[in-house]
Amino acid sequence: MHPRNPYKTLPSFKELAILYPDFRAYCTFDFRGKAFLDFKKSEAVRALTTSLLHKDFGLKVNIPDNRLVPTLPLRMNYLLWIEDLLNLTCHKTSLGKMNDNIIGIDIGTGAACVYPLLGSKKFGWNFVATETDSVSFDSAMKNVAENELHKKILVKQSAEFFDILQNDNVKEFLQNVRRISKETETVSLEAADSDQSPCKQESKQESYLIDFTMCNPPFFSSEVEMDTNHNNKKETRSQPRSVSTGSAEERVTDGGEISFVDKLIEKSIQYKDSIKIFSTLVGKKSDVKIIINHIREKTKGLNVCVTDTEFCQGRTMRWGIAWSFSEIPLEKVISKKQKMSQKPYVLQIPRSMMAVYSIQSVWSQDSVMAEGY
Numbered sequence: 350m351h352p353r354n355p356y357k358t359l360p361s362f363k364e365l366a367i368l369y370p371d372f373r374a375y376c377t378f379d380f381r382g383k384a385f386l387d388f389k390k391s392e393a394v395r396a397l398t399t400s401l402l403h404k405d406f407g408l409k410v411n412i413p414d415n416r417l418v419p420t421l422p423l424r425m426n427y428l429l430w431i432e433d434l435l436n437l438t439c440h441k442t443s444l445g446k447m448n449d450n451i452i453g454i455d456i457g458t459g460a461a462c463v464y465p466l467l468g469s470k471k472f473g474w475n476f477v478a479t480e481t482d483s484v485s486f487d488s489a490m491k492n493v494a495e496n497e498l499h500k501k502i503l504v505k506q507s508a509e510f511f512d513i514l515q516n517d518n519v520k521e522f523l524q525n526v527r528r529i530s531k532e533t534e535t536v537s538l539e540a541a542d543s544d545q546s547p548c549k550q551e552s553k554q555e556s557y558l559i560d561f562t563m564c565n566p567p568f569f570s571s572e573v574e575m576d577t578n579h580n581n582k583k584e585t586r587s588q589p590r591s592v593s594t595g596s597a598e599e600r601v602t603d604g605g606e607i608s609f610v611d612k613l614i615e616k617s618i619q620y621k622d623s624i625k626i627f628s629t630l631v632g633k634k635s636d637v638k639i640i641i642n643h644i645r646e647k648t649k650g651l652n653v654c655v656t657d658t659e660f661c662q663g664r665t666m667r668w669g670i671a672w673s674f675s676e677i678p679l680e681k682v683i684s685k686k687q688k689m690s691q692k693p694y695v696l697q698i699p700r701s702m703m704a705v706y707s708i709q710s711v712w713s714q715d716s717v718m719a720e721g722y
């Protein structure tokens with residue numbers, strides 16, 4: 350669990366049950382009043398997510414019955430890692446300032462529109478979100494409207510990755526975001542003028558249209574693979590796991606996540622001067638190495654840096670890969686050996702930081718949330 354993840358501390362189900370009758374309906378209580386949730390019911394998992402989104406972030410979110418229910422510890426881990434990368438590349442995020450200037454693209458936002466909603470509420474970032482599925486698209490639009498975040502989040506129904514940046518509607522949205530954040534930017538740059546650190550100077554020199562892109566791709570290549578994976582897990586785990594939510598469209602894509610990210614890598618080369626950080630979540634550990642190799646092969650001859658991390662949420666593991674073509678100041682984090690080589694270098698989160706992530710991931714092993722949420 351990321352050190353700044355609010356779900357490092359287990360939420361009180363008892364408190365949630367008192368506050369939210371919808372959540373209480375799926376709880377059972379022991380003689381001391383301790384609440385337990387039936388993680389095998391998708392309605393119960395949905396009630397947990399929507400109650401937490403409301404209690405912890407003031408977000409009112411509706412998720413249709415047959416669509417993926419996002420689990421929040423993982424979503425926060427991914428967003429916090431993006432925040433770390435933005436800070437590493439000298440952006441001022443909630444650790445510093447300038448949040449209103451930051452613009453991300455979320456590819457395949459899903460029915461909850463979870464990353465843009467959390468990203469703008471928690472960090473103040475702006476988002477262009479894409480979605481192909483009409484049910485999820487409609488639902489994402491409603492969730493943005495319900496939370497009055499239309500000035501910060503634009504949802505488009507599109508299968509294009511970054512080509513949506515050519516869309517007039519998107520251009521207009523980006524212009525408005527810039528106009529609204531201009532005042533903050535002026536103040537921040539004036540403050541940066543008085544500071545001679547290379548980090549602050551770099552943030553003035555580089556100007557990208559988009560600061561980062563994120564994506565949680567459908568990771569199975571077929572429904573058969575999806576079912577096989579689920580059955581194997583059932584056989585190997587001794588304890589019950591959380592129900593798998595979501596439709597096949599959300600979890601299956603031709604060629605699986607590798608093929609999806611391959612397209613993303615190709616597009617990233619085309620948009621390397623407009624977008625600063627490209628990233629993706631990876632669902633299978635064995636795909637991490639393959640995807641990193643694909644990034645290296647496809648970007649041969651270009652100055653690219655790549656980093657990866659793991660997200661631990663109790664029993665559920667996911668991985669993150671990010672790459673950038675920008676002049677990121679890597680001196681602090683690359684090894685001497687890599688510095689001397691002419692090959693594309695690898696940006697690594699310092700070992701000390703990784704250790705913190707791993708140690709703290711133990712938090713939910715024995716908790717009620719551990720059953721897969």
Ligand SMILES: C[S@@+](CC[C@H](N)C(=O)[O-])C[C@H]1O[C@@H](n2cnc3c(N)ncnc32)[C@H](O)[C@@H]1O
Nearest residue numbers: 419457458459479480481482508565566567599
């Ligand atoms: C695994 S779900 C992730 C949903 C959400 N981002 C989350 O993390 O909960 C993947 C989503 O990507 C959408 N999708 C698939 N191909 C896409 C494409 N080419 N462009 C945009 N969205 C796509 C699916 O409809 C689905 O909603």
